[in-house]
Amino acid sequence: MSDDVFIIGLAQHKFGRFPEKDSLDMASEIAMAALADAGMTMADIDVMGCGSLLEAGSGQRILHQIGATGIPVYNVTNACATGANAVRVAYMEIKAGISQVGLAVGFEKMGKSGLLGLAAKVAGADKKVWAPAGRTGSVMPTEGVLGSGMMPAVFAEIAMEYANNNDGVGFEQFAKVAEKSHAHSVLNPYSQYRKAFSLEEVMNAEVIAWPNTLPMCGPTGDGAAAVVIVSGEKLKTLPDDVRKRAVKISASVMTSDPWTAGGQAGPDVNTCTRMAADKAYEMAGVDPQDLDLVELHDCFATAELVHYDNLRLCEPGMAGKFIDERGPWRDGKIPVNVSGGLVSKGHPLGCTGVANLVEVGMHLRGEAGDRQIPDAKVGLTHVIGLGSTCAIHILEKVS
Amino acid sequence: MANQIPVVDYLSLDGAPHLEAQECENCGALYFGRRNACAKCFKPGPFKVRRLADTGTIRGFSIIQRAVPGLTAPYVSALVDLDGGGSVKGNIINTEPSPENIKLGMPVRLATYSLGTDDDGTEAVAFGFQPA
Numbered sequence: 001m002s003d004d005v006f007i008i009g010l011a012q013h014k015f016g017r018f019p020e021k022d023s024l025d026m027a028s029e030i031a032m033a034a035l036a037d038a039g040m041t042m043a044d045i046d047v048m049g050c051g052s053l054l055e056a057g058s059g060q061r062i063l064h065q066i067g068a069t070g071i072p073v074y075n076v077t078n079a080c081a082t083g084a085n086a087v088r089v090a091y092m093e094i095k096a097g098i099s100q101v102g103l104a105v106g107f108e109k110m111g112k113s114g115l116l117g118l119a120a121k122v123a124g125a126d127k128k129v130w131a132p133a134g135r136t137g138s139v140m141p142t143e144g145v146l147g148s149g150m151m152p153a154v155f156a157e158i159a160m161e162y163a164n165n166n167d168g169v170g171f172e173q174f175a176k177v178a179e180k181s182h183a184h185s186v187l188n189p190y191s192q193y194r195k196a197f198s199l200e201e202v203m204n205a206e207v208i209a210w211p212n213t214l215p216m217c218g219p220t221g222d223g224a225a226a227v228v229i230v231s232g233e234k235l236k237t238l239p240d241d242v243r244k245r246a247v248k249i250s251a252s253v254m255t256s257d258p259w260t261a262g263g264q265a266g267p268d269v270n271t272c273t274r275m276a277a278d279k280a281y282e283m284a285g286v287d288p289q290d291l292d293l294v295e296l297h298d299c300f301a302t303a304e305l306v307h308y309d310n311l312r313l314c315e316p317g318m319a320g321k322f323i324d325e326r327g328p329w330r331d332g333k334i335p336v337n338v339s340g341g342l343v344s345k346g347h348p349l350g351c352t353g354v355a356n357l358v359e360v361g362m363h364l365r366g367e368a369g370d371r372q373i374p375d376a377k378v379g380l381t382h383v384i385g386l387g388s389t390c391a392i393h394i395l396e397k398v399s
Numbered sequence: 400m401a402n403q404i405p406v407v408d409y410l411s412l413d414g415a416p417h418l419e420a421q422e423c424e425n426c427g428a429l430y431f432g433r434r435n436a437c438a439k440c441f442k443p444g445p446f447k448v449r450r451l452a453d454t455g456t457i458r459g460f461s462i463i464q465r466a467v468p469g470l471t472a473p474y475v476s477a478l479v480d481l482d483g484g485g486s487v488k489g490n491i492i493n494t495e496p497s498p499e500n501i502k503l504g505m506p507v508r509l510a511t512y513s514l515g516t517d518d519d520g521t522e523a524v525a526f527g528f529q530p531a
């Protein structure tokens with residue numbers, strides 16, 4: 001097995017809506033930027049991981065634009081964990097000693113498709129004869145009949161379950177999470193929205209799926225992000241200025257959701273996150289309290305709160321207290337989503353899991369500009385893909 | 400009386416309407432829907448049908464204000480832990496869908512209602528939960 005794996009090139013496109021560019025324009029531009037950042041070209045790349053949910057199978061199309069050298073391309077999809085999977089397949093090839101240099105690209109072109117998960121169509125409304133179909137013998141689409149599977153409701157339920165099990169958590173705490181993330185976004189030029197909201201504004205905004213109000217829901221949009229990663233052996237051969245800016249991937253962990261009783265009623269994103277976190281902290285030899293920043297999967301502000309506890313950023317059961325005491329603010333105990341998080345930065349599905357590595361990497365290099373967390377040495381990225389998947393990476397400053 | 404059909408096969412209309420789970424005879428894990436094997440203990444089965452309780456408590460919920468086209472909002476989607484085992488998703492019905500009215504840990508009871516009849520006159524029946 002190979003030694004450590006390092007990020008030596010990274011780039012992200014601002015998230016938002018860019019009708020003047022197509023997905024290949026955005027992904028190619030950012031892949032080229034990450035290569036330039038690493039002082040490399042496609043000639044140096046041994047393997048590519050490419051993540052896109054809506055345009056699965058696009059890796060080769062990008063290479064046809066930026067450099068088609070015959071390397072293996074892994075096109076991956078895994079819901080909102082797609083981007084992290086693209087990084088991980090390249091990481092695994094390097095770890096296995098098969099490849100020395102990998103490129104991972106995540107992108108998504110969503111345009112203005114509305115709120116996350118609200119675009120689903122209700123089919124079969126014109127059915128004239130009830131006929132049982134599928135594994136539960138349903139006679140019609142059950143969305144809205146047997147609860148809601150739409151994302152704003154699903155993540156509201158997950159958060160309310162946490163409130164049911166732990167004291168000091170409610171609508172106000174969820175709203176405080178959004179207040180914090182929107183405040184952070186003002187400093188991030190890559191963020192889709194950069195507007196601060198007061199707690200009152202968040203709480204008084206239109207309710208989408210209570211307790212999620214509009215500013216507590218991540219917007220859809222376009223995005224692209226890329227990283228170039230290398231083996232430790234390869235890193236030694238690279239110029240000083242590349243080595244100085246290298247970021248170590250101390251842990252790369254992925255889990256799926258194990259059987260739980262409650263998981264039969266709705267997705268369990270807690271257990272797979274806890275399993276991945278435990279393994280990642282052990283692999284990296286890092287304690288949660290050592291973390292200088294965390295980018296975690298806040299597709300909704302309600303979702304963020306439960307992961308304070310799942311990732312052990314707070315004492316068990318104390319996620320409410322953690323946000324009340326401003327623990328996840330950029331000047332707090334463990335800054336969380338200093339990018340603005342998915343609720344303001346945006347959530348171009350397949351891009352998200354690469355972009356959060358880019359974000360943490362920029363801080364560890366001291367290149368995060370106005371939003372820089374001073375003297376950041378170690379950071380964690382976390383994504384959830386419903387179904388469910390958790391992917392966690394722990395990154396560390398090298399020099 | 401017209402023929403009835405449950406909206407999903409884990410709602411039984413045989414006698415008093417009730418929910419039925421597939422129970423792994425090896426480990427007791429409960430599932431809704433057809434099974435190939437047990438995800439908890441990895442045995443191929445066998446599974447037996449277990450009648451679940453009509454009562455339970457709300458473990459988590461959301462009040463949907465902006466529903467997908469074709470559905471009426473607001474309505475309450477909830478995760479319900481049934482007394483004696485089994486966890487199921489369903490709407491909270493026959494009560495006002497407001498945060499003041501729906502509470503975590505609230506005891507609820509299974510209730511059914513009609514989803515209308517098809518061209519053959521068969522009535523589809525859904526389940527939900529109402530305050531106990």
Ligand SMILES: [Zn+2]
Nearest residue numbers: 423426437440
């Ligand atoms: Zn079993």
